[in-house]
Amino acid sequence: MPKVVCVWRGSDEIDNAIERLDEAKVQLLYSKFPVGSGTFKRNKFIYVQYIGPKCSIVKRGQGINEITNFTTNNICGVPGFSTTDKASLSFESLVRHMRDTFVMDSGNFSMEQIREEYRERLATEQMMMHQEREQAAVVAATAKRGRRNTAPSVRLAPKPVPPPMAKEERPSSPVEVSVQTNRVMTSLRQDNGFINWVVFESNLEVLTVRAYGEHGIFEMVQNLPDEEWLFGLFRISFSNGEVHQRRMIFFQWIGSSLKAMRGGSHAGVYPAMAKALSPFNYEIYLVGRQDLNPKAIIAKSKSAFRTSADRKIGVARDFMIDSTVFTEENYRQSLVEEQANAEAFEERPKKTHRLTMPIIPDGTEQNSASLATTMKADSPAAQSFSIEETIDLVQAKEGGLVWAIFEVL
Structure with a gap:
């Protein structure tokens, strides 16, 4: 019996969602368009029923019927x-299809203003500290899907024994930071620091x-287990x-x-971690295996290279205008240049209770190539999210997701 499932979802711009549409299927793209600012913030919603031109006649008829009912x-x-034209x-x-929906408060229709407000709202919501109720909802919104079988491949830091948690209370003192941390x-924040990524427990x-390394996001994605909230x-860099x-x-x-994680003790983790790890230039969400590939992370991160002044006037200065800059190859080359000038990070003597794993092999290119492969819905490892x-x-008023793609299983 046909079943509609969610196969892709994201919190970035709609252009990334459009790229995910499959020409061999009938799909539904559901998107939120956050616009406005201050007390005039509001969300517009649009759906697109995409009928892939390569979809067979039988599947097309069945798909249109199921998607329409859904x-x-x-x-x-x-x-x-x-539409059939991707x-x-x-x-x-x-x-433009929903012109009446996007009439400004002044009564006028301005594509430039809509685009500017859209990007501003996305950037603002990605940087904002969610309220406790909203954060708990985001953490709970995860479906039970297949576990990754890729083992961690970098050194693991020792886990200090945390002090007893106060009952349903947020700590009144700053997060404790060890000498090793x-x-x-310090190495991470240096321009050519040996360490270029760090993962922390949600404490x-x-x-x-939890883990750290020097081979960039290619290495980092292998150390984000499916069953964890981290x-x-x-540090990411590009050159033109x-x-x-x-x-x-x-x-x-x-x-x-x-x-699903319930209880007030988890609700304060996000703002505490954001404060403890500041300053930073930009914030992104990585939700599920679909986001664990370098191409997706680069796409989510490139907006960090646009200054607030650029966003206000709707112009991308510096090398943002060059689409060839934000590629895996360019990023990999920047990693090589940084590592050539990096000061070695001196490891502390390992204690007997420390968990150790072999460091990632030199064949970073092979690992990155396999991770960059986009999962298709008809593959054995395909995922679906809770509808x-x-x-x-x-539909969340603030935060949450921006778009989702549904199709008939």
Whole structure:
């Protein structure tokens, strides 16, 4: 019996969602368009029923029927349209299809203003500290899916014994930071520091380093287990041949198999971690295995290279205008250049209770190539997300998801 499932979802711009549409299937793209600012903040919603031109006649008829029923039952009242032309879809085309929905408060329609407000809202919501109730909802919104079988491949830091947690209370003192953690963070924040990524436990009171390394996001993604809720920082840099720029990215990892977490003791973790790991230039969410590939992380991080002044006038200065800059190859080359000038990070003598794993082999290119492969819905390892939770997250007033893609299984 046909079943509609959610196969992709994200919190970045709609352009990334459009790239995920499959020409061999009938799919539903459901998206939130956050616009406005201050007391005039509001969310617009649009759906697109995409009928892939390579979809067989039988599957097309069945898919259209199932997707139409799904739309009626789950997102009734939301404006939308159908199309068979993926190339015609873009931010601008979606807004034009729903022109009346996007009339400004002044009564005028301005594509430039809508695009500016859209990007500002996305950047603001990714940086904001969610309220406790909202954060708990995000953590709970994870489906039970297959576990990754890739073992950690870097050194693991020792886990200090945390002090007893106060009952349902947020700590009144700053997060405790050990000497070893300070050494790791110092290396990370240096322009050519040996360490370029660190993963931390979600701990309210003790800033606990879980893993760290020097091979960038290619290595980092192998150390984010499906069943964990973790936080971290990574340094990312790109060059256009003339200018070399670096950014520090704060991320939150919500694993695919993470069980629902309830109780006020978990609700204060996000703001505590964001404060403890500041300053940073930008924040991203990594939600599930679909986000664990370098291409996706680079796409989420490139907005960090646009200054607030650039966003206000809607212009991307520096090398943001060059689409060839933000590639895996360019990032890998920047890693090589930084490591050539990096000061070695002196490891402390290992204690008997420390867990150790072999460091990632020199064949970083092979690992990155395998991780960059996009999972398809018809592969054995394909994922699907909870329908109800996904729709709730897209419809969240603040934070949550920006878009989701559904299809007939």
